[in-house]
Amino acid sequence: MIPVPLRRATVVVTVALAALLALAAPAAAHGADAPDGTDYRAEVTALAPARPGLTVRVVEAGARLELINRTGRDVEVLGYSGEPYLRVGPGGVYENRRSPATYLNQTIAGDTSLPPAADPAAAPVWSRVGKGQSVRWHDQRTLWLESSPPAQVTADPGRQQRVRDWVVPLRAGDETIEVRGTLDWVPPPDAYPWWVAATLGFLAVAAAGLAPAGTATGVRALRGVGALLALGGLATVAFTIGRELDAGADGLGGVLLGLINGQVWMLLTGLGAIAAGGYALARREAADFALALAGACLAIFAGFANIAVLSRSVVPVVWPATTARLLVALILATGAGALGAGILRLHAASRASRQPVPTPATPAAGQEGRGVKP
Known part of the structure; x- marks a missing residue:
């Protein structure tokens, strides 16, 4: 029991x-979909030109970029065809429902099917997705999405080496800003x-x-x-x-x-x-x-x-x-x-x-109350 x-x-x-x-x-x-570990290290190396109050960094072991905009003006992240993809500013965070990046970036693998409405040449249709002044997103330009390593890594996997340099373009008014970074192979x-x-x-x-x-x-x-x-x-x-x-x-x-x-x-x-x-x-x-x-x-x-x-x-x-x-x-x-x-x-x-509990011995018949001689 x-x-x-x-x-x-x-x-x-x-x-x-x-x-x-x-x-x-x-x-x-x-x-x-953030990785528990990876052998590809993504880093932001520069914001050109730099803007006070605007920062971009890599988070989640390289799975996403994070943009924080405290400039007081809207900043747009441009998609893979140069179309407006995200907008971050005093009014909150918006995504363009016509941008293919809105759908491709839903997963780290970028394998989401595009709806018919996705058209990088169409006028933006903005949808508010957040109240703050920061946004995080997957970006295929900063990731290695192939199942096998690059050729140079396969040839020499024991050496740390550059896979590629990458650029993610932003737009603030009429000005284009580049988020520049690197993607490196780091031996496990x-x-x-x-x-x-x-x-x-x-x-x-x-x-x-x-x-x-x-x-x-x-x-x-x-x-x-x-x-x-x-x-x-x-x-x-x-x-x-x-x-x-x-x-x-x-x-x-x-x-x-x-x-x-x-x-x-x-x-x-x-x-x-x-x-x-x-x-x-x-x-x-x-x-x-x-x-x-x-x-x-x-x-x-x-x-x-x-x-x-x-x-x-x-x-x-x-x-x-x-x-x-x-x-x-x-x-x-x-x-x-x-x-x-x-x-x-x-x-x-x-x-x-x-384990059985031992029971005391029962005295023999006729011995109750009698003393036992030494």
């Missing part, structure tokens, strides 16, 4: 997971040492589950696993914030809004791991179950969901790539390790509960 504390913990965690999935479903649309790192580190960390954390429960060693082991799981949760929160900053979030308010709209599932996973780690540190009932479940969620939703970071040179966070790989390896080791330790402890507790 399942103990009452374990049943209560199961109910609480089930409700939490249901809420997590409900929140994650609509949030998946935020940056859904060797993922093997990171997988070895994550695996060794997993085995070390999981081995703590072999310590006998109820002993001083078992208590220390439980607290140690809890502390490491909380550390993995903190690494997840840091990685999530770094990813949101790379997606273009500006200031604390922008980060919080981005987390709620786009990365809430991963943020909740990290916070859940911190809570479960604290639960184990307090030696609460059902802590073993909490460790196993939170560890599984951490390993799956924050670790394996970001494994591309281990084998890609350009990663979608503002931290250095090595720091991002260290965070993911830590998340994998502590999440999978807490899962293993929790399962081992639950298994040991289950075996102990099935």
Whole structure:
């Protein structure tokens, strides 16, 4: 029979997971096609001529460009045929429904079918899509969309090299402004040492589950696993914030809004791991179950969901790539390790509960109340 504390913990965690999935479903649309990692690095090198209050940068590991216009005048982004595509200014953000770029840029692959109304030579039909003074969009001029690398990269993949220089034209009144940038191939790192580190960390954390429960060693082991799981949760929160900053979030308010709209599932996973780690540190009932479940969620939703970071040179966070790989390896080791330790402890507790309880010997007939001679 399942103990009452374990049943209560199961109910609480089930409700939490249901809420997590409900929140994650609509949030998946935020940056859904941004890469988890890539080997092509896009950078903005110049805005010519420069204009005070006008900035353009690459966000989401090169997946999008972001334009911020604080000049007080409208600025247009021109499409692939030189037609007006986006307009950003004091009145908000508008897109031209007649521009083919409006449809091609809906996905990073640029494979959206064009409707009959798309005509770069037609007069613009502006539709408001935002209230602010900034806009982000995919731009095929800054991306490498082929499935195979360029010929020069295939010939020498171990060397960093220029794929191409690119230009995205803007228009402010009668003046044309060029956003100039580069696209480089950056050789991917060797993922093997990171997988070895994550695996060794997993085995070390999981081995703590072999310590006998109820002993001083078992208590220390439980607290140690809890502390490491909380550390993995903190690494997840840091990685999530770094990813949101790379997606273009500006200031604390922008980060919080981005987390709620786009990365809430991963943020909740990290916070859940911190809570479960604290639960184990307090030696609460059902802590073993909490460790196993939170560890599984951490390993799956924050670790394996970001494994591309281990084998890609350009990663979608503002931290250095090595720091991002260290965070993911830590998340994998502590999440999978807490899962293993929790399962081992639950298994040991289950075996102990099935052990027969010894019963006192029954006195022989006629011996009740008689003393036994030494």
